[in-house]
Amino acid sequence: MDTFLGLDYATWWFLVFGAVISGYAILDGFDLGAGSLHLFLKKEQSRRIAMNAIGPIWDGNEVWLVIGGGALFAGFPVAYAAIFSAFYVPFMVFLVGLIFRAVSIEFRSKEPWPWWRKSWDIVYCVASIVISLSLGLMLGNVVEGLPLDDNQEFAGSWLSFFNPFAILVSITTLALFMMHGAIFLTMKTENRLFVKLHVLANNFIIFFVVSFVITTLYTLLYIPHLSDFFKGHPVYFIIPLLMTLSIANIPRQVKVGKYRYAFISSAVTIALLLIMVALEVFPYLLYSPLRPENSITIYSAASSARTMHILLIMALVGTPLVGLYTSFVFWTFKGKVKLDEMSY
Amino acid sequence: MSPYIRKNNACFAESKVQCGIATLGKVHWWLCHQWGKFKAMDVEILARVQFAFTIGFHYIYPPLSIGLGLMLVILEGLYLRTGDRIYEMAVRFWIRIFALIFGIGVATGIIMEFEFGTNWATYSKYVGDIFGSALAAEGIFAFALESGFLGILIFGWNRVGPRVHFFSTIMVFFGSLFSAVWIVVANSWQQTPAGFHIVGEGLNARAEITDFWAMVFNPSSVDRMLHVWVGAILAGAFMVLSVNAWYILHKKHEEIARPTFKISLIVVTIFSLLQLFIGHRSADGVSRYQPAKLAAMEGHFDSSASADMFILGYVDKKKETTSGLKIPGGLSFLVHGDFKAPIPGLRAFKPEDRPSQVNSVFQFYHLMVAAGVAMIGLSLLGCWLWWRKKLFDYRWLLWVYALSVLLPQLANQAGWFTAEMGRQPWVVYGLLRTSDALSRAVTANQIVFSLVLFTIVYIVLFALFLFLLNRKIQHGPVDYGTKEDIESGARRDNPLLEHEPVGGQ
Numbered sequence: 086m087d088t089f090l091g092l093d094y095a096t097w098w099f100l101v102f103g104a105v106i107s108g109y110a111i112l113d114g115f116d117l118g119a120g121s122l123h124l125f126l127k128k129e130q131s132r133r134i135a136m137n138a139i140g141p142i143w144d145g146n147e148v149w150l151v152i153g154g155g156a157l158f159a160g161f162p163v164a165y166a167a168i169f170s171a172f173y174v175p176f177m178v179f180l181v182g183l184i185f186r187a188v189s190i191e192f193r194s195k196e197p198w199p200w201w202r203k204s205w206d207i208v209y210c211v212a213s214i215v216i217s218l219s220l221g222l223m224l225g226n227v228v229e230g231l232p233l234d235d236n237q238e239f240a241g242s243w244l245s246f247f248n249p250f251a252i253l254v255s256i257t258t259l260a261l262f263m264m265h266g267a268i269f270l271t272m273k274t275e276n277r278l279f280v281k282l283h284v285l286a287n288n289f290i291i292f293f294v295v296s297f298v299i300t301t302l303y304t305l306l307y308i309p310h311l312s313d314f315f316k317g318h319p320v321y322f323i324i325p326l327l328m329t330l331s332i333a334n335i336p337r338q339v340k341v342g343k344y345r346y347a348f349i350s351s352a353v354t355i356a357l358l359l360i361m362v363a364l365e366v367f368p369y370l371l372y373s374p375l376r377p378e379n380s381i382t383i384y385s386a387a388s389s390a391r392t393m394h395i396l397l398i399m400a401l402v403g404t405p406l407v408g409l410y411t412s413f414v415f416w417t418f419k420g421k422v423k424l425d426e427m428s429y
Numbered sequence: 430m431s432p433y434i435r436k437n438n439a440c441f442a443e444s445k446v447q448c449g450i451a452t453l454g455k456v457h458w459w460l461c462h463q464w465g466k467f468k469a470m471d472v473e474i475l476a477r478v479q480f481a482f483t484i485g486f487h488y489i490y491p492p493l494s495i496g497l498g499l500m501l502v503i504l505e506g507l508y509l510r511t512g513d514r515i516y517e518m519a520v521r522f523w524i525r526i527f528a529l530i531f532g533i534g535v536a537t538g539i540i541m542e543f544e545f546g547t548n549w550a551t552y553s554k555y556v557g558d559i560f561g562s563a564l565a566a567e568g569i570f571a572f573a574l575e576s577g578f579l580g581i582l583i584f585g586w587n588r589v590g591p592r593v594h595f596f597s598t599i600m601v602f603f604g605s606l607f608s609a610v611w612i613v614v615a616n617s618w619q620q621t622p623a624g625f626h627i628v629g630e631g632l633n634a635r636a637e638i639t640d641f642w643a644m645v646f647n648p649s650s651v652d653r654m655l656h657v658w659v660g661a662i663l664a665g666a667f668m669v670l671s672v673n674a675w676y677i678l679h680k681k682h683e684e685i686a687r688p689t690f691k692i693s694l695i696v697v698t699i700f701s702l703l704q705l706f707i708g709h710r711s712a713d714g715v716s717r718y719q720p721a722k723l724a725a726m727e728g729h730f731d732s733s734a735s736a737d738m739f740i741l742g743y744v745d746k747k748k749e750t751t752s753g754l755k756i757p758g759g760l761s762f763l764v765h766g767d768f769k770a771p772i773p774g775l776r777a778f779k780p781e782d783r784p785s786q787v788n789s790v791f792q793f794y795h796l797m798v799a800a801g802v803a804m805i806g807l808s809l810l811g812c813w814l815w816w817r818k819k820l821f822d823y824r825w826l827l828w829v830y831a832l833s834v835l836l837p838q839l840a841n842q843a844g845w846f847t848a849e850m851g852r853q854p855w856v857v858y859g860l861l862r863t864s865d866a867l868s869r870a871v872t873a874n875q876i877v878f879s880l881v882l883f884t885i886v887y888i889v890l891f892a893l894f895l896f897l898l899n900r901k902i903q904h905g906p907v908d909y910g911t912k913e914d915i916e917s918g919a920r921r922d923n924p925l926l927e928h929e930p931v932g933g934q
Contacts, residue, residue, distance in 0.1 A: 141580030144535060148568065148576045154542045155565035162557020162635075169546025169553075170868035176547060177879040180540050181886055187536035188890060191529060195897050236632055238550060239870040388558040389628075389637040395562055403569035410577040410600075417581055417588055425587055 118266020120213025496665015575604025
């Protein structure tokens with residue numbers, strides 16, 4: 086296996102894929118969260134401002150999902166094939182959610198009629214919640230592992246996806262995104278809407294902390310092998326520790342009104358959560374608990390060394406470019422939302 | 430109870446209610462029967478129908494984005510150069526239409542990226558090394574560029590300077606062009622595989638890259654890429670042409686519609702003529718690398734004979750004959766420059782290696798050519814009338830232009846159906862059969878579920894799209910006022926502001 090800077094290509098690509106997924110969770114996380122809490126805002130004007138806060142950037146955020154899908158397909162085709170054919174039903178629901186969400190943002194402002202706008206508000210909010218929940222559900226099931234047959238394809242029923250652990254992860258994901266989104270919106274709003282969002286942000290912090298604690302306890306009590314890695318490598322306990330600090334920092338910053346730091350903290354929390362997941366599953370991409378010999382690892386799923394080489398070059402060239410123009414766009418739309426004639 | 434029901438439906442129930450129940454029961458039985466037949470269709474057909482449906486629906490939008498992207502660049506460039514506010518109004522109107530189209534294009538496009546994994550797992554494993562890298566390149570180099578600058582294109586008019594905005598417009602256009610490049614490269618590799626070798630056997634066989642650039646520049650990718658680009662530009666330019674024809678017919682916004690109509694007429698003339706040569710090159714490639722597809726396109730069976738070119742016709746697959754209006758030896762002439770030269774016919778291929786739907790391939794191909802010829806005819810006619818200073822004199826002709834937006838859409842869809850159905854029974858030409866490419870973990874029930882789901886969602890989506898597009902077109906370009914007007918507050922009556930003060934609460 087070819088290596089680069091001492092790490093083999095498959096591990097490198099696992100890191101790249103992980104970084105893209107974290108980028109997606111952090112970026113689309115706040116606009117999904119903003120969508121999920123949309124119906125908590127009652128006034129037409131508030132909803133309009135909230136939607137315009139994510140208006141110019143949500144599309145760019147969703148690109149990370151497309152890049153993530155491409156990265157998995159290109160680097161680990163076996164895992165791509167197994168994961169998406171296994172999650173057929175939840176994934177189709179997720180995709181339909183994405184469609185409805187995109188068109189509700191696009192369509193809502195196009196007519197002034199109250200019933201039109203209210204209907205799209207509901208579609209937008211429900212779609213955002215469904216997307217967040219199904220993302221969490223799939224993540225939970227990937228962490229637990231799926232039954233795989235000798236051809237490394239899914240050999241189970243989709244009803245088994247709805248197990249307690251996956252449902253808990255799913256709710257925690259929703260709570261995390263709602264907190265993240267509420268903090269983002271406080272950064273983008275003013276006056277009474279801002280005050281309302283400040284209160285909402287505090288509520289969602291409580292929602293997140295409670296669901297996170299329950300999920301963690303459930304994992305430690307009922308699925309103890311999911312913490313094997315940390316028991317075996319005590320040095321890495323620094324990561325859960327950092328994460329606890331980072332979570333604790335969120336309400337502290339919100340209280341003193343430093344929303345930008347609170348937002349950074351919640352972004353760091355998302356990244357650390359995914360790093361913990363990655364450390365726990367590595368080197369497996371999809372673990373098969375009943376028949377471990379059928380599991381998919383980063384090595385058995387990897388593309389050829391030549392493709393990995395090309396992909397790493399693409400990532401090296403492409404990432405700075407994407408970073409450059411993403412920051413340019415964010416910089417252009419920095420500050421509080423100002424509605425104008427081109428707004429949603 | 431009416432004797433009619435009693436007689437015809439053989440309903441012997443005593444009361445109207447019972448008779449109604451019996452009829453309902455029959456309807457129910459019939460529906461269940463149809464549903465059973467639908468479910469009994471095999472996974473392969475269902476997966477193909479689903480793919481064709483979702484990609485066909487998706488492909489309405491990206492070509493429009495590419496073509497409108499070029500029109501936006503032209504119009505905004507003219508605005509920057511001349512400072513004429515007519516162009517500003519036109520470009521800002523089309524940006525709004527562009528946003529609507531782009532939104533649906535993205536939403537339906539994300540589905541496509543994952544459908545390979547959900548429905549075609551074996552295929553995904555087989556081609557992941559190659560197809561996956563093209564798809565990843567599309568995401569990181571093209572789609573990210575396009576979506577990033579889209580925010581500035583749509584919302585940035587008052588936020589950034591005119592030059593930066595123009596730059597963003599160009600970047601969005603380039604992004605959409607690059608997207609097409611990578612997607613067509615991936616598809617062309619399926620048509621004419623190159624730069625790879627096969628590793629493993631049976632279910633675990635997979636293609637691995639040996640030469641990246643040979644894979645990218647496989648024998649058909651350049652020709653097909655140009656073909657797709659030009660087809661897409663025609664889709665967008667004809668849309669501008671058609672909307673402006675409609676405005677001229679209804680005497681609305683004429684001061685904007687007339688110059689914009691002329692600009693789009695120039696664009697469609699250049700590109701529809703260009704497409705004639707590019708399309709020919711593309712077909713030339715098919716004759717060299719996919720002879721079975723070429724034979725199916727013209728319904729040609731006999732390898733020892735010269736091949737005809739049909740204007741209209743019908744292929745009888747059982748009798749292996751094609752009848753209709755034709756130019757004898759026309760295809761031989763196009764391929765070899767000789768009306769007598771023989772062309773390999775379908776009989777040269779084993780029945781299991783021929784496209785199964787020969788007549789469909791034939792009809793789609795001829796539909797595409799007919800639409801292409803109609804586009805050339807319409808644009809040349811327009812130019813001639815313009816030269817004679819009679820361009821806007823014929824109302825019937827303006828109606829034809831107003832409907833002409835359908836021609837490039839028809840040609841694009843028919844062209845892709847020709848390309849993809851003509852490649853059958855292979856998903857990767859000569860290497861992997863479509864029937865071997867499926868997800869073995871997915872059942873027919875699951876595909877029926879998602880197919881029904883997507884059908885309902887897409888019908889709703891399409892109805893909403895047409896409704897909003899129509900409203901936007903009816904509404905037309907808006908004069909937002911000059912910068913001085915806005916700053917002095919003279920244009921607060923702007924209808925799009927909905928009488929709300931700028932800046933929120």
